[in-house]
Amino acid sequence: MDENVDFNLMQLDLVSKDVKTVAINCLQWGDTGKGKIVDLFSDWADIVARGTGGDNAGHTVWYGNNKYVSHLIPCGDPSKTNLMGNGMVINPKSLTDEIGMAKVHSINHQNLMLALNAALILPFHIVQDNLSEISAGENKIGTTGRGIAWAYADRINRSGLFVNDLLNKDSLARKIKKNYETKKFFFNSHDSQLVRALLDSMRLENSLYWDEKNLFNLDAIIEKYYFYGQELKDLICDTDKFIRQSVGHKKIAIEGAQGLGLSNKYGTYPYVTSSDCSPYGSAEGIGLNYSQVDLSLGIIKAYVTRVGNGPFPTELGGEFSENWCNNSSIDREKELSILKGETKFDQGNIPSKDFMFGMKLRSIGDEYGATTGRPRRVGWLDLPLLRYAMNFGIKDLVVTKLDVLNDCDYIRVCNAYQYSGPQYNYGNKTLIPGTIFRETVMDYDVIKNCKPIYVDLPGWKSDIGDCKKISDLPENLINYLDFISKETGASIKILSTGFRKENIIFA
Ligand code: GDP
Ligand code: IMO
Ligand code: MG
Numbered sequence: 001m002d003e004n005v006d007f008n009l010m011q012l013d014l015v016s017k018d019v020k021t022v023a024i025n026c027l028q029w030g031d032t033g034k035g036k037i038v039d040l041f042s043d044w045a046d047i048v049a050r051g052t053g054g055d056n057a058g059h060t061v062w063y064g065n066n067k068y069v070s071h072l073i074p075c076g077d078p079s080k081t082n083l084m085g086n087g088m089v090i091n092p093k094s095l096t097d098e099i100g101m102a103k104v105h106s107i108n109h110q111n112l113m114l115a116l117n118a119a120l121i122l123p124f125h126i127v128q129d130n131l132s133e134i135s136a137g138e139n140k141i142g143t144t145g146r147g148i149a150w151a152y153a154d155r156i157n158r159s160g161l162f163v164n165d166l167l168n169k170d171s172l173a174r175k176i177k178k179n180y181e182t183k184k185f186f187f188n189s190h191d192s193q194l195v196r197a198l199l200d201s202m203r204l205e206n207s208l209y210w211d212e213k214n215l216f217n218l219d220a221i222i223e224k225y226y227f228y229g230q231e232l233k234d235l236i237c238d239t240d241k242f243i244r245q246s247v248g249h250k251k252i253a254i255e256g257a258q259g260l261g262l263s264n265k266y267g268t269y270p271y272v273t274s275s276d277c278s279p280y281g282s283a284e285g286i287g288l289n290y291s292q293v294d295l296s297l298g299i300i301k302a303y304v305t306r307v308g309n310g311p312f313p314t315e316l317g318g319e320f321s322e323n324w325c326n327n328s329s330i331d332r333e334k335e336l337s338i339l340k341g342e343t344k345f346d347q348g349n350i351p352s353k354d355f356m357f358g359m360k361l362r363s364i365g366d367e368y369g370a371t372t373g374r375p376r377r378v379g380w381l382d383l384p385l386l387r388y389a390m391n392f393g394i395k396d397l398v399v400t401k402l403d404v405l406n407d408c409d410y411i412r413v414c415n416a417y418q419y420s421g422p423q424y425n426y427g428n429k430t431l432i433p434g435t436i437f438r439e440t441v442m443d444y445d446v447i448k449n450c451k452p453i454y455v456d457l458p459g460w461k462s463d464i465g466d467c468k469k470i471s472d473l474p475e476n477l478i479n480y481l482d483f484i485s486k487e488t489g490a491s492i493k494i495l496s497t498g499f500r501k502e503n504i505i506f507a
Pocket of ligand 3: 030031032057058059060370
């Protein structure tokens with residue numbers, strides 16, 4: 001914790017004495033700065049709890065001058081209870097490594113709790129994830145390769161394992177063998193050398209699980225997973241019961257993972273993750289009902305990013321940008337060298353001004369995945385998406401990364417979409433080319449055919465790093481926020497003006 005920073009959330013009207021459970025969720029496609037905002041709320045909370053996803057997430061927190069990325073453990077004050085709930089998928093190696101890494105950073109969690117009924121990620125899931133992405137070719141989702149979908153799928157199809165299985169060696173062995181039986185055919189239908197190459201990675205214990213004859217060495221998996229169970233056994237408990245006993249009198253901050261647009265239920269399916277990472281799902285994933293949340297805060301970035309594939313109407317540079325960012329040879333260093341003019345594009349591959357502007361924003365905002373390092377696709381703020389999100393019982397917003405737009409001559413905002421696809425039946429409506437939407441329609445066939453209608457607002461062209469209160473902010477920035485509020489009905493409560501904890505303004 002940065003002791004020089006004193007935030008009194010109680011100064012905010014919205015965190016009144018009656019507010020005991022606060023949910024903090026991203027309303028875009030992830031990476032909106034949940035880590036920073038949850039860290040802020042962890043000073044207020046007794047319990048910080050996460051209910052969805054696994055080590056596909058990457059949440060960044062700055063402790064003084066040290067950057068720290070957490071993938072599984074909820075962010076913030078380690079002296080509080082940090083709880084990983086039943087809706088998560090847990091890779092025990094990742095969690096063990098993360099606990100070790102936290103200690104290296106002198107982050108000593110005093111009360112970590114891990115749901116005994118969270119789903120377990122097995123080595124098979126990671127290999128399945130990577131094999132299916134390779135086979136999908138250009139139709140791939142662009143997953144993080146952490147086995148997330150396959151672990152959730154096993155839970156749904158009743159062949160999955162739970163965290164508690166790590167504690168009982170005999171049943172662990174029986175269940176791992178049984179789980180493998182359901183996958184043999186899948187693995188045997190792939191090139192065994194590809195499976196071998198995938199298993200030869202640090203995440204998969206550098207070939208420990210490889211078996212020349214049977215592909216997977218099940219005994220090695222059982223031994224190692226039991227070992228992780230012993231490492232984690234002090235954390236594993238009935239978190240559902242704990243949360244139900246705490247709700248209403250302890251202060252609980254729910255840390256959302258991913259974002260509404262990535263929700264398996266409410267996002268841009270199939271280009272989503274495999275949990276319901278909407279505000280509803282994040283509450284359910286810790287054993288609560290969303291109606292038990294007293295304050296639901298939505299986080300948006302002042303612009304939008306997306307990692308991996310999938311529709312993104314306001315993307316700067318459109319399809320070129322999507323392909324560029326999903327090309328594994330592109331990284332931060334390569335883009336920096338392009339922006340400095342040291343590296344040129346190939347002839348015939350000259351990108352648009354919009355794409356180049358997006359790359360510039362990516363560089364200023366350091367929009368490179370906290371989990372995979374991939375360049376995040378960048379686009380303008382999307383109000384139809386925000387209006388859609390407001391249906392999830394959200395009135396109050398946090399807007400982050402405003403400082404990234406400091407240099408913009410103008411700020412573009414998408415205020416509506418125009419449908420340009422073929423005639424399409426959506427429920428009892430028939431969409432025809434030219435149909436205008438004020439609110440995103442979460443149907444892939446619709447959204448991929450939507451063109452943004454933009455409004456341009458003047459930029460503020462000044463540094464906002466030193467602004468401490470609303471009245472310090474430039475007028476054009478206030479106008480931008482007012483425009484968002486007026487157009488969506490949202491009330492903007494917290495502004496983030498830099499990556500540091502002190503770069504925060506309560507509205
Ligand atoms: P999360 O997944 O929502 O927790 O977000 P990530 O940690 O993946 O990405 C957000 C990134 O933006 C991190 O590098 C943060 O340190 C950084 N960040 C958060 N808020 C701000 C802000 O207001 N301004 C700037 N420049 N960076 C921010
Ligand atoms: P945080 O919590 C951004 C995306 C992946 C991919 C899709 C499916 O840091 O905001 P998966 O590995 O989950 O099966 O991948 O979901 N994705 C994220 N994008 N931020 C995240 O988490 C993400 N977690 C998953 O890029 O498009
Ligand atoms: Mg992230």
